[in-house]
Amino acid sequence: MSAAALAPLALDGPGAPPRSNGELVFAEPWESRAFGMAVALHDAGAFDWPAFQAALIARIAAWEADRSGDETWSYYVHWLGALEDVLVADGTLGNRDITERAGRLAARPAGHDHDREHGHGHGAPADHREH
Amino acid sequence: MTTQYDPADLGTERLSPALRTEALEQLLTERGLVRTDVIDGFVAKYESDLGPLNGARVVARAWVDPEYKARLLKNGTEAIKEVAWGGGANGEHIVVVENTPTRHNVVVCTLCSCYPWPVLGLPPSWYKDPVYRARVVREPRTVLAEMGLELDDDVEIVVRDSSSEVRWLVLPERPAGTEDLTEEELVPLIGRDALVGVAKVAAP
Structure with missing residues (x-):
């Protein structure tokens, strides 16, 4: 690595270089976790990137071949599916491990599932204040 | 590569991708295959540094x-x-x-x-x-x-x-x-x- 690569960057002020994509990289927190897991596993030598890429291509191709037209495109759903496929194919995980664990997580008491925090009535006092 | 599980599991209210991701992270960390802070580091790197x-x-x-x-x-x-x-x-x-x-x-x-x-x-x-x-x-x-x-x-x-x-x-x-x-x-x-x-x- 050259010295230039280690030079500190001026990130503030009017001359600040373009740094971000100008949009959210991840739409939802789980997307960043699914992304981070794949990169971390690859970095640890769990699989070769082309193997993951092939699984991702297969997932996307299957979706594009099967879709009825009303399904919403979600790139990271395919990413997650590809990661699951790779880990099941190499024996790291059993076929039903993730579904079983996710099922158990879904059965948690309300309030423990952060995806379902909306609608429990906490912090919605506007109606009550009118009385 | 064939699909390894029922795709209907994905996208449902019960087993949303968020739940499957959380489940996967639990399974991998329990088995010592990844660490949560290492995942955090990669996410931060790709979100902010690259x-x-x-x-x-x-x-x-x-x-x-x-x-x-x-x-x-x-x-x-x-x-x-x-x-x-x-x-x-x-x-x-x-x-x-x-x-x-x-x-x-x-x-x-x-x-x-x-x-x-x-x-x-x-x-x-x-x-x-x-x-x-x-x-x-x-x-x-x-x-x-x-x-x-x-x-x-x-x-x-x-x-x-x-x-x-x-x-x-x-x-x-x-x-x-x-x-x-x-x-x-x-x-x-x-x-x-x-x-x-x-x-x-x-x-x-």
């Missing part, structure tokens, strides 16, 4: 240094490492192609979303979208025009399909009127879209 800035620095160097430009066009992956971090997943096999007044390169990944992460960060949503991936191959001139880049009919358009073997990066044309700018002054002019080939670099 982005089009690195690609902009590569392009600015190529504009001011003809010898560097020659090395960049000959071996993109190695030349990028002279200027920016070029490792990690999707950092290998980067090939740089030069746009000229008569030849315009635009990048796509028709099969998934191969993209030179170290120099561009993670791809924007339109790059991953099935519509862009399919249409830019069939009708690139129309798609580019819709994205705001009108090219004359006599400009040849070359669509570069990225894969795990080749990840394309566009070296855009240096805009007229920037002859007196330094490398540092050129960097902020160079945006991501020009490095994918769906835009040109404009003079300040």
Whole structure:
């Protein structure tokens, strides 16, 4: 690595270089976790990137071949599916491990599932204040 | 590769991708295969540290240094490492192609979303979208025009399909009127879209 690569960057002020994509990289927190897991596993030598890429291509191709037209495109759903496929194919995980664990997580008491925090009535006092 | 479980599990209220992701992270951390803080680190790196800035620095160097430009066009992956971090997943096999007044390169990944992460960060949503991936191959001139880049009919358009073997990066044309700018002054002019080939670099 050259010295230039280690030079500190001026990130503030009017001359600040373009740094971000100008949009959210991840739409939802789980997307960043699914992304981070794949990169971390690859970095640890769990699989070769082309193997993951092939699984991702297969997932996307299957979706594009099967879709009825009303399904919403979600790139990271395919990413997650590809990661699951790779880990099941190499024996790291059993076929039903993730579904079983996710099922158990879904059965948690309300309030423990952060995806379902909306609608429990906490912090919605506007109606009550009118009385 | 075949699907390993019932796809109906995905997208349902009961087993949303968020739940499956949480389950997967639990299983992997329990088995010592990944650590949560390591995942955090990679997410932060790709969200904040890696982005089009690195690609902009590569392009600015190529504009001011003809010898560097020659090395960049000959071996993109190695030349990028002279200027920016070029490792990690999707950092290998980067090939740089030069746009000229008569030849315009635009990048796509028709099969998934191969993209030179170290120099561009993670791809924007339109790059991953099935519509862009399919249409830019069939009708690139129309798609580019819709994205705001009108090219004359006599400009040849070359669509570069990225894969795990080749990840394309566009070296855009240096805009007229920037002859007196330094490398540092050129960097902020160079945006991501020009490095994918769906835009040109404009003079300040």
